Amino acid sequence: MSAKTARLMGLLTLALMIAALFMVFVYVPTEADQGIVQRIFYFHVPCAWVAFAAFALVAIAGIFYLWLGQQIWDDLAYAAAETGMVFCTLVLITGSIWAKPIWGAWWTWDSRLTTTLILWLLYGGYLLLRAMADDTSQVARFAAVVGIIAAADVPVIVVSVRLWRTIHPAVLVTRQGGHGLEDPRMVATLLVSMAAFTALFGWLLMLRFALLRARWRLECAARELGLAAAAAGDLR
Amino acid sequence: MNGFATILVKDLRLEARGGDSTITLAAMSLLILVVIVFALDPVGGARDAATAAGALWVALIFSGMIGATRALVAERRNGCTAALLLSPVDRATIYCAKLAAAVIFMAVAEIATVIVMVLFFNLDFDFRLARLATIVAAGALGFAALATLLTAIADRVRGGDLLLPLLAVPLFVPALIAGVRASTAALAGAPFMAFMQWLKILGAFDLLFLGAGYLLFEHVIGED
Amino acid sequence: MNNLGYLFAAYTIIFIAIFLYAGFIWRRQARLEEDLRNIERKLKDVRDEIAAHNGRDVRSASS
Numbered sequence: 001m002s003a004k005t006a007r008l009m010g011l012l013t014l015a016l017m018i019a020a021l022f023m024v025f026v027y028v029p030t031e032a033d034q035g036i037v038q039r040i041f042y043f044h045v046p047c048a049w050v051a052f053a054a055f056a057l058v059a060i061a062g063i064f065y066l067w068l069g070q071q072i073w074d075d076l077a078y079a080a081a082e083t084g085m086v087f088c089t090l091v092l093i094t095g096s097i098w099a100k101p102i103w104g105a106w107w108t109w110d111s112r113l114t115t116t117l118i119l120w121l122l123y124g125g126y127l128l129l130r131a132m133a134d135d136t137s138q139v140a141r142f143a144a145v146v147g148i149i150a151a152a153d154v155p156v157i158v159v160s161v162r163l164w165r166t167i168h169p170a171v172l173v174t175r176q177g178g179h180g181l182e183d184p185r186m187v188a189t190l191l192v193s194m195a196a197f198t199a200l201f202g203w204l205l206m207l208r209f210a211l212l213r214a215r216w217r218l219e220c221a222a223r224e225l226g227l228a229a230a231a232a233g234d235l236r
Numbered sequence: 237m238n239g240f241a242t243i244l245v246k247d248l249r250l251e252a253r254g255g256d257s258t259i260t261l262a263a264m265s266l267l268i269l270v271v272i273v274f275a276l277d278p279v280g281g282a283r284d285a286a287t288a289a290g291a292l293w294v295a296l297i298f299s300g301m302i303g304a305t306r307a308l309v310a311e312r313r314n315g316c317t318a319a320l321l322l323s324p325v326d327r328a329t330i331y332c333a334k335l336a337a338a339v340i341f342m343a344v345a346e347i348a349t350v351i352v353m354v355l356f357f358n359l360d361f362d363f364r365l366a367r368l369a370t371i372v373a374a375g376a377l378g379f380a381a382l383a384t385l386l387t388a389i390a391d392r393v394r395g396g397d398l399l400l401p402l403l404a405v406p407l408f409v410p411a412l413i414a415g416v417r418a419s420t421a422a423l424a425g426a427p428f429m430a431f432m433q434w435l436k437i438l439g440a441f442d443l444l445f446l447g448a449g450y451l452l453f454e455h456v457i458g459e460d
Numbered sequence: 461m462n463n464l465g466y467l468f469a470a471y472t473i474i475f476i477a478i479f480l481y482a483g484f485i486w487r488r489q490a491r492l493e494e495d496l497r498n499i500e501r502k503l504k505d506v507r508d509e510i511a512a513h514n515g516r517d518v519r520s521a522s523s
Contacts, residue, residue, distance in 0.1 A: 121406035160410035
């Protein structure tokens with residue numbers, strides 16, 4: 001994965017982002033009920049999609065790491081986790097900013113946002129584990145196991161939280177995910193935004209991954225230097 | 237005697253001979269219930285199934301986090317993990333044995349907790365507790381499965397005692413939601429059919445973590 | 461319109477977050493590449509020293 005690929009990805013991201021911004025602010029009509037604040041939706045939803053997809057990637061990379069034992073899979077998992085965390089945080093923040101003018105409260109315990117909160121806690125736990133275990137040789141294994149069980153748990157979490165909210169509806173009537181998109185222009189805008197954020201995630205993932213690989217090369221080179229210097233010292 | 241039974245009996249014997257796991261668990265549960273009563277102040281000791289169920293599960297989770305995993309810690313404290321790993325028992329069996337010990341410790345503490353809950357919240361000692369016991373047992377099983385796996389990691393990481401609850405709580409959320417809802421319904425007298433969906437979630441959760449623990453334990457157990 | 465403020469805030473935060481994260485990666489990458497170049501230079505120096513030493517040995521051994 002070369003610098004050229006990363007640059008191409010960056011350009012693609014930029015192009016899609018510009019297109020998405022244009023569609024969100026110029027092209028798409030204002031929604032009837034919620035007014036212009038509803039436009040947050042077009043970036044909020046893709047962030048959520050990325051946050052969940054990234055987490056799946058963390059788990060899959062973890063499985064490959066445990067199976068094949070190659071460091072490259074662990075680096076991929078770590079890169080995906082950090083990048084995914086950024087987007088997960090954005091989901092919560094934008095969701096909160098959207099909720100305030102619509103529902104009058106910064107936080108509504110609606111099923112989607114609550115599930116994302118749990119996901120955020122899982123991301124946090126995963127990253128904290130990596131930070132704390134960094135001095136052990138087993139950090140990659142531990143992280144892989146935690147990533148796998150967390151991702152496996154996510155569907156159960158989604159179902160249980162959704163059921164929780166249906167049986168005990170919030171005091172504030174929850175929006176049904178805002179997917180009542182009547183106008184095809186809204187659908188188009190959402191799709192372009194999804195593409196833009198997927199590209200953005202891909203680009204950031206590549207960069208973060210490259211950084212981890214570079215650190216690995218550095219560690220190997222440092223070790224070689226140590227060996228070579230010792231050999232040279234013996235000769236003197 | 238097979239490996240599973242050997243390890244389990246060893247842990248139980250250790251506990252019976254002066255271990256403090258069950259006492260700690262029961263004591264923690266009791267204290268947490270007291271704190272909740274003072275904090276939430278159920279009006280006039282009201283017969284409130286929902287508050288009682290909630291308090292019960294809070295006590296279970298927190299005491300479980302502290303006490304349920306002593307079975308694993310015992311080896312580490314005495315440097316015996318290497319010996320355990322050198323024995324001809326495969327890792328998955330070690331997991332099952334540790335898990336079983338944790339469940340037994342939790343079960344003992346939970347019986348005490350349920351009794352105290354009934355007293356504190358002015359409920360009745362009747363057949364509804366039988367349904368409640370099933371639900372709580374299922375929850376304890378799932379929690380023990382989760383905690384045994386996570387403790388193997390947390391023990392080997394610095395700051396692990398913060399890491400364990402940080403990871404365990406979000407992971408346990410589905411069982412917590414399902415458990416509390418089912419417990420509330422059970423205490424209110426509903427039959428299993430009425431809250432079957434919650435039982436299904438609890439069951440799925442247990443299966444998931446039992447399976448995950450069984451398969452993944454070998455990757456995390458070790459000594460350092 | 462107050463709601464415009466919320467909309468603006470949401471999008472601004474998104475872009476700030478993206479730029480901060482990308483920036484953080486960029487800076488670390490630059491520093492890492494500099495370290496890598498240093499080490500590779502040192503490695504070459506040490507290897508040259510070993511080669512020179514071996515060269516001298518071979519010459520003295522064959523004479």
